[in-house]
Each structure stands twice: as C-alpha cells, then as structure tokens.
Amino acid sequence: MRAWLLAPAAMAAVALHPAAPVVGQTTVDLTPFLGYGMEVAAEIDATLGVSGTALYAEGANLSGNQFGGSGGRAFVWPLSAQFRVLNSLAQYDPVTYEPKLREFSDQLHAGYWNSSLRGYSCCLGGSDRYYDDNAHLAVALAEAYEITGDSTYLYRARLTYQFLIQGEAPGYPGGSYWQVGNETFLDSAAALQGARAGAMLYKATGFQVYLDNALQRYAWAASTTQLADGTFMEKLFLTGDQAGEIGNYPLVNFTAMGIEANLQFYDVTGDPQYLTEAQRIGRTAANKYFSSSTGAINDEGYWAYELVDAFIDLYERDGRGLWLGRIENGLNWLHDNKEDPEGHYGRMWGRDPPPEETWIDGTLQSWYLNDQASVARAYLYAALLQTEPISGQNGADFNDDGVVNGGDFLVWQRGLGKIAQTDGAHGDANGDGTVDRRDLAIWQSAYATTASATSGTTPVPEPAAATLVALAMASFANRVSRSARRRRRHERDASFPTAIEE
Structure with missing residues (x-):
C-alpha cells in the first residue's frame, strides 16, 4: 500500500489509544526498497546458492568460489536470516516463493535438526547447538506459518521452542543459557528472541503456556540485563571474576528484540503498557543507533536488520513518522554508500569496514550470506509495508x-x-x-x-x-x-x- 493512500496504523492508534498524537498522512515512500531487496535476494541465489540444493553457502568471492560453513553449507545463524528473506519474498509473491520457502525449510530441517538431541545444530550434520540460534529459527518458522498457513512451519516452530525450554537455567526463572553445555553465562538474545517466539506461538495456538513462558523470559531480561534507557546488555556472567555482573555491550539486536517482544505481547493481550514500553525502547534506539549526521544505522547489518523490523512493526501499531523516517534515511544511505559495484554489501551498515574485509577499488572481494541476507530482509520488510502483494x-x-x-x-x-x-x-x-x-x-x-x-x-x-x-x-x-x-x-x-x- 502506498503511504499517501492511508495510514491505517495511525488511525488505529487514535481509536485504541486516545492519548496518542494524531498522525497525519506521511510522505515517506518505502516502495523503492522492493527493487533493492529483490536485487540482493537474486544475487544471494546466484552467488551463494548451493547448486542442486535449496540451501546456501557461508560465503563467496569474485573468483566464483564458495567457502566457509560446514560441508559446503552455511552456519545456521545466517540461514535463519535467509529464512526471513524467503518469508518476505513469499509474502510478496506466494505463487513463486512459497514452494521455494518450503523446500528450503525442509532441507534445513533434514540437515540441521538433531533428532536425537533435539534442536537445530549450528552446522550441517553437527551436534553443537545454540539457544539463540534456535530462538531465531523459532521466530522465522512462526512467521512462515503466519504468512503461508502451512502447519509444517508451526509444527517445527513448536519443536524448536521445546528445545529452547531445555536451555532454561535452574534458579533463574526465564533466564537461558547461550549454548548447550556452556553454563558460564545467561544470554539476552535467547531470552528476548525466545519471548518473541513464545508470544507468536501463543497467537498461533492459543496455548497459554507459551505466553506464560514468553512473559517469564522477558521479565528475566527486563529485571537483569535491561539498562535504564531500555536497551539490553548481552549477558549475565555466572562464573569467573565477573560472576553476578552483566556485560558486554547493549547491542542493537537485543534492543530490537525487546521492542518486538513487547509488540507481540501488546498484540495478544491488548494491554497498552507493552506498546508504551516498545515505544520507550524505540525512542532510545532512534537516538542511539543512527548517525546524527548521515542517518545511517551504525551497526553490523546482521544485528541491525532486526531494528528495521522493529521500527516497521512499531509504525504499524502507532503510526508515528519517527520510525519510518529513521528507516527511510538509514536504508537509503545504506544503498547509496555501502553497495559495491557487484551488488554486494559488507558487514558494517554505517561505519568503516572491519580490517578482515578486503575492498579493492571500492569492490568487496568476498561476501557472506549473513551480511547479504540482513540487507535483503531489511529492504523487503520495509517495502512490504507499502507494497501490495502481487495477488x-x-x-x-x-x-x-x-x-x-x-x-x-x-x-x-x-x-x-x-x-x-x-x-x-x-x-x-x-x-x-x-x-x-x-x-x-x-x-x-x-x-x-x-x-x-x-x-x-x-x-x-x-x-x-x-x-x-x-x-x-x-x-x-x-x-x-x-x-x-x-x-x-x-x-x-x-x-x-x-x-x-x-
């Protein structure tokens, strides 16, 4: 839908929350991002798609070689980002992309799901499993179910959530370890992304236990790793010199997950306190993670794309132009300044490249699925706010x-x-x-x-x-x-x- 036709979320905010400011029609136009997102998605398929499969490689280079990952396939974290790219494509063009999404999910499940130990492994055929990886996949699977109505995704999301429950730490209700077998700290990502997934599963199934667990996860993060400004630190140390302390950094993805969890709670309960908290965190993020001079989103793309989702979702619920303005400026700057002549993106969206990236005459010599998928998802998710699906x-x-x-x-x-x-x-x-x-x-x-x-x-x-x-x-x-x-x-x-x- 083009923004000038109507801002339905703004009208809803007025109806639901009379104290909210009346938001008029916006001139922000996100529709050009559809073309950008489709281009990046096509480049992912062309250079990172593994021939004869529906899966992807970890990285590729200008020589035409694929590399990294395990067994020629990417690690599961970047695959979880690509899952959400395919979700957006299926939302836009279900006839073309729903079959591709299902084939991808089937092969991911066959190759990465550990049937004996449960949970998606970090790598093809492996046994090393991370709770934050599985929380990302639970969200992607639940979203795929919302978009397609295919119960296979819901089934797999529920299986994945059952695995997340195994990561809960005794004595820390709602807290979760980061990795199976690693009990040195509790992880904000596993708690917050897990909370988001739990609320989505409650919405899909009506089982109160999902919502109860999601609220408990969020409550742990809010009482333990959340700072006064609303952002979240990465972890709570359980061992060593820092035992009992929180660290290391208030990363952008944790902030976005906090926004998204609150929005999910708002959707399923109707309680305005959750929208208010999402807005509070969002206002901090709008000042903290965007460049005041360029409008760029100043963080690694594989974290920052979560904030694009969060700001779009905030706008859908309160209609405030702050969220769309930040996203429009940030993504336009990304496209104009960070895309190389071959159509690839490095890790950093707003800052200088890290030393391990090689650029020659402005061209990235090798690129990674995690960096490309985060860009594609951000463009597509933003564009679909105002773009009518093909059907x-x-x-x-x-x-x-x-x-x-x-x-x-x-x-x-x-x-x-x-x-x-x-x-x-x-x-x-x-x-x-x-x-x-x-x-x-x-x-x-x-x-x-x-x-x-x-x-x-x-x-x-x-x-x-x-x-x-x-x-x-x-x-x-x-x-x-x-x-x-x-x-x-x-x-x-x-x-x-x-x-x-x-």
Missing part, C-alpha cells in the same frame, strides 16, 4: 464476486481481530493467518484501483473508505478483547503440548 487485488475480493468493493470491506470487518486458521474468518488478504490492518490496507489499495478504473458511477454507491475505516477501527479494541477471551476458552493444557517428531 493483492484478487486477495481483497473476500466474497469472491469478481470485484473489490464495499461488500468485501464488510467481510473483512466481520473477521477483524480473528485468527483465520482457527476461527474460520474471512478477510485475510495477505495470507498471514490473521484478519488485521494489513489486510485492510490491501483491500483499500485494491478498492482505490478498482474505483479509478470505473467511469465514476457504480450500481450501488460505495461507502467512503475513510468512513468505513474509522468505524472499523473504533471497534478494534473490543474485537481483539473478544478474540483473546475466545482463545482462552479453547485452551486445553497447562503444560507445553508435545509435538511428535517426523
């Missing part, structure tokens, strides 16, 4: 009468706040499993296109889009509350539901 107009014909009109809006309105998979709701234009504001944006864009193509008259006068939206948003809070109560009535188990291995 968008047909997807907005909710009553299948061959035209997008007010009748389809009424179908969407009846489904608002419901979960398509479990409630049988209609109005899910983007196929993410829920009927929400994104689907309204697709309907509105399709309706505007349909209206402009007519002669100016229709057999039945259509209600003004703004009036329809205002009426719908006024009832959104009540719909969300009823949906949450309905999910709670269907909860059947007080412990983690067991997923059966394939």
Whole structure:
C-alpha cells in the first residue's frame, strides 16, 4: 500500500489509544526498497546458492568460489536470516516463493535438526547447538506459518521452542543459557528472541503456556540485563571474576528484540503498557543507533536488520513518522554508500569496514550470506509495508464476486481481530493467518484501483473508505478483547503440548 493512500496504523492508534498524537498522512515512500531487496535476494541465489540444493553457502568471492560453513553449507545463524528473506519474498509473491520457502525449510530441517538431541545444530550434520540460534529459527518458522498457513512451519516452530525450554537455567526463572553445555553465562538474545517466539506461538495456538513462558523470559531480561534507557546488555556472567555482573555491550539486536517482544505481547493481550514500553525502547534506539549526521544505522547489518523490523512493526501499531523516517534515511544511505559495484554489501551498515574485509577499488572481494541476507530482509520488510502483494487485488475480493468493493470491506470487518486458521474468518488478504490492518490496507489499495478504473458511477454507491475505516477501527479494541477471551476458552493444557517428531 502506498503511504499517501492511508495510514491505517495511525488511525488505529487514535481509536485504541486516545492519548496518542494524531498522525497525519506521511510522505515517506518505502516502495523503492522492493527493487533493492529483490536485487540482493537474486544475487544471494546466484552467488551463494548451493547448486542442486535449496540451501546456501557461508560465503563467496569474485573468483566464483564458495567457502566457509560446514560441508559446503552455511552456519545456521545466517540461514535463519535467509529464512526471513524467503518469508518476505513469499509474502510478496506466494505463487513463486512459497514452494521455494518450503523446500528450503525442509532441507534445513533434514540437515540441521538433531533428532536425537533435539534442536537445530549450528552446522550441517553437527551436534553443537545454540539457544539463540534456535530462538531465531523459532521466530522465522512462526512467521512462515503466519504468512503461508502451512502447519509444517508451526509444527517445527513448536519443536524448536521445546528445545529452547531445555536451555532454561535452574534458579533463574526465564533466564537461558547461550549454548548447550556452556553454563558460564545467561544470554539476552535467547531470552528476548525466545519471548518473541513464545508470544507468536501463543497467537498461533492459543496455548497459554507459551505466553506464560514468553512473559517469564522477558521479565528475566527486563529485571537483569535491561539498562535504564531500555536497551539490553548481552549477558549475565555466572562464573569467573565477573560472576553476578552483566556485560558486554547493549547491542542493537537485543534492543530490537525487546521492542518486538513487547509488540507481540501488546498484540495478544491488548494491554497498552507493552506498546508504551516498545515505544520507550524505540525512542532510545532512534537516538542511539543512527548517525546524527548521515542517518545511517551504525551497526553490523546482521544485528541491525532486526531494528528495521522493529521500527516497521512499531509504525504499524502507532503510526508515528519517527520510525519510518529513521528507516527511510538509514536504508537509503545504506544503498547509496555501502553497495559495491557487484551488488554486494559488507558487514558494517554505517561505519568503516572491519580490517578482515578486503575492498579493492571500492569492490568487496568476498561476501557472506549473513551480511547479504540482513540487507535483503531489511529492504523487503520495509517495502512490504507499502507494497501490495502481487495477488493483492484478487486477495481483497473476500466474497469472491469478481470485484473489490464495499461488500468485501464488510467481510473483512466481520473477521477483524480473528485468527483465520482457527476461527474460520474471512478477510485475510495477505495470507498471514490473521484478519488485521494489513489486510485492510490491501483491500483499500485494491478498492482505490478498482474505483479509478470505473467511469465514476457504480450500481450501488460505495461507502467512503475513510468512513468505513474509522468505524472499523473504533471497534478494534473490543474485537481483539473478544478474540483473546475466545482463545482462552479453547485452551486445553497447562503444560507445553508435545509435538511428535517426523
């Protein structure tokens, strides 16, 4: 959806939170990032895709060689970032990319999932497993389920979350180790990204135990590693001279995960305290992680892309231009200053390259999946806020009468706040499993296109889009509350539901 058509999240913020400032139409245009993201994704496939598979290499160079990783395949952390690139591609063009996403997930599961010990291994066929890696994959899998409705992703996300539970440290409720067998510190990433995943699984299944565990994880981080400004340090040391102290740095990805966890809690509970906390952390991030002179996002891309997701998601919920302005400036600077002539990106988005990177005459000599995937995801995720999926107009014909009109809006309105998979709701234009504001944006864009193509008259006068939206948003809070109560009535188990291995 183009931003000048409507800012639905802004209208929702007014309806849900009267104290929030009224946000007008924005002139920020994120749609050019779609082309940038598609270009980087294509370059990933061309240079890092492993021939004969759906998987990717760790790195490649100008000689045409692939290198790194294990067994010719990337480590699982960069693959988790590429998973989210494929999620965005599948959201934009499901016909083309959903099969590719599924093939990738199948081969990732076959090669990296440790059936005997549980959890995704760090490398192909290995046994070394990290809880933060698995938290990243749980988020990617849950997101894939939201986008496609394919229950295989939900099943694998639940398996992965069961593994995360194994990493919880005795005596530290909500705290998690970083690596299996390493009990020297507790890790903020495993806790915060795990909290985000747990809330997503609660949304998908309605099992209260996921939300309870997610809230406990976040509470540990908030009480232990969170600083006064809202950012999070990396870890709590358990052994050595620093035992009982937090360290090392308040990295951008932990901050973004804190925002995202709060937004997920806000979505599933409707409690405005979570949105308020996400906004507080976001304001700190807007000042801390962006260059005041260039607007660049000053951190490693494989961490910084999480903040792009977080700011886009913040905007969808409160409509504040601060978030989009930072992202537009940061990503434009990235494209204009950090893309080399071959279409590759180094590790740093805003600062000088690290000494281990080799650049000759402005061209990167070798590049890594983690660095390219983070850029592709950032571009695509930003663009999809304002870009209608390829199947968008047909997807907005909710009553299948061959035209997008007010009748389809009424179908969407009846489904608002419901979960398509479990409630049988209609109005899910983007196929993410829920009927929400994104689907309204697709309907509105399709309706505007349909209206402009007519002669100016229709057999039945259509209600003004703004009036329809205002009426719908006024009832959104009540719909969300009823949906949450309905999910709670269907909860059947007080412990983690067991997923059966394939």
